[in-house]
Amino acid sequence: xxxxxxxxxxxxxxxxxxxxxxxxxxxxxxxxxxxxxxxxxxxxxxxxxxxxxxxxxxxxxxxxxxxxxxxxxxxxxxxxxxxxxxxxxxxxxxxxxxxxxxxxxxxxxxxxxxxxxxxxxxxxxxxxxxxxxxxxxxxxxxxxxxxxxxxxxxxxxxxxxxxxxxxxxxxxxxxxxxxxxxxxxxxxxxxxxxxxxxxxxxxxxxxxxxxxxxxxxxxxxxxxxxxxxxxxxxxxxxxxxxxxxxxxxxxxxxxxxxxxxxxx
Ligand code: NAD
Numbered sequence: 001x002x003x004x005x006x007x008x009x010x011x012x013x014x015x016x017x018x019x020x021x022x023x024x025x026x027x028x029x030x031x032x033x034x035x036x037x038x039x040x041x042x043x044x045x046x047x048x049x050x051x052x053x054x055x056x057x058x059x060x061x062x063x064x065x066x067x068x069x070x071x072x073x074x075x076x077x078x079x080x081x082x083x084x085x086x087x088x089x090x091x092x093x094x095x096x097x098x099x100x101x102x103x104x105x106x107x108x109x110x111x112x113x114x115x116x117x118x119x120x121x122x123x124x125x126x127x128x129x130x131x132x133x134x135x136x137x138x139x140x141x142x143x144x145x146x147x148x149x150x151x152x153x154x155x156x157x158x159x160x161x162x163x164x165x166x167x168x169x170x171x172x173x174x175x176x177x178x179x180x181x182x183x184x185x186x187x188x189x190x191x192x193x194x195x196x197x198x199x200x201x202x203x204x205x206x207x208x209x210x211x212x213x214x215x216x217x218x219x220x221x222x223x224x225x226x227x228x229x230x231x232x233x234x235x236x237x238x239x240x241x242x243x244x245x246x247x248x249x250x251x252x253x254x255x256x257x258x259x260x261x262x263x264x
Contacts, residue, residue, distance in 0.1 A: 004234050006033035009083045011076075013039045013064065013127070014092025014144075015049050019194045021144055022092030023052060024222025025229040030056040032230060034088075037079045039064035041093075066093060066123035067115075076130045088233040089131045091143040094120040094196055096159045102201035105157040116158045121165040128173050128184065137181025140233045143170060144225075145188045145244060147252050155201040167244050174242030183241040185232045190220035190248035213257050214249035 010029065014022035015038055026036055037060035040049040046063060053061045060082050064075035079086060096116040100108050124143045131141065148156035149163035167186060174184040191197060191207045200206065211219050228247045231237050246252050 002032055004032035004230065004236070005029050008033070008087040008234075009035045009037075010086050010088035010090065010233070011037045011039065011079050011131070012090045012092075014090070015040065015052060016045050016195050017048050018052060019192075019222070020092065021189060021192055021194060021222050021225050022090055024224075024226040025090050025092070025142075026052075026056060026226075028223070028226030028230045029088075029090075029233065030058075032234070035083075036060075037062070037083065037086075039075050041065050066119055066126070069126070072123075072126065072130065076127075076134070080134055083134075085136055086131065086134050087136075087138070088140045088142070089127065090229065090233070091124045091127055091141070093123055094144075094159065094162070096120065096157075096162070096199070098199040098201075100158055101199055102155050102157075105161070108158045108161075113158055113161075116162045117165060120159065120162040121169060124166060125169050125173065128177065132177055132180070132182060135180075135182055138235065138238070139182045140237075141173070141177075141182065141184045142229055142232050143186045145170075145186045147188055147190075147246075147248060149188070153206070155206075159200075170244065171242045178241055183232075183237070185237070185241060185243045185245060187225055187228055187232065188244050188246045188248060188252070189225050190214065190251055192220055192222060192225070210249070210251050212261050213254055214251040215254065216249035218249060220247055220249055 012026045036058045038053045040046040050061050062075045062078045064071050097112045100112050145163045148160035149167050170186045190210050225247050
């Protein structure tokens, strides 16, 4: 462990358990000396997140459901009360009704479209607006997206549309907050077996398909994402903002499967 993040403090949102991508990022940050605060959604998850946070030396673990704005405000007030200013925020939050993560995108309901957008896309903007005043120049924000934002992925459906909005938000927020020296980026991760990932119909096929076709020929791990997050949240990426950085084993670069993948 080094000291790349020594003296830096930040907020990690979206840990549900030790398979969460946000957890992989938190571990990478803590290993480099960062001091962390966590949010969790609901008390059931809180009971899991608290011991995880503790294992990284953090006892600042606060409830936050992005559908309830007062909990977002309360969480950030708690973080400000303890840390004063913060250096980074990690947003690993997404939700859609799993009944609509199958079949046709065309059948998405208005209610779930709005809910998916608010939780999975708009929450990042709302959090950025609240976090920016707590940051000093050099501060960095990071969210998580998926290739289904730009290329049709069966069953990903409305979540793909929300991720497209999230990716566009990253660019607009980068432009807004660049004026005060803050950076805003996203990691586009390949499929990882998590709670949220399991909500997608045929998730196992998606996972295996990526593994078979990605240049690295293996699934992406939360440690892989953690390593790249460390770069995007540290001074090593001081010149990088508005970027969608792929951590997908190279899957997004492939135009055609290798012939051996077509033999069964
Ligand atoms: P996860 O289930 O571990 O994390 C999702 C988190 O979102 C959970 O902690 C959950 O509590 C939180 N959340 C959902 N609704 C919320 C709300 N209303 N308020 C506050 N928090 C809420 O799954 P994950 O795969 O680690 O997901 C993290 C992020 O990574 C998501 O944005 C997801 O879309 C993205 N992502 C996942 C994959 C994958 O294959 N798993 C790939 C690329 C991107």
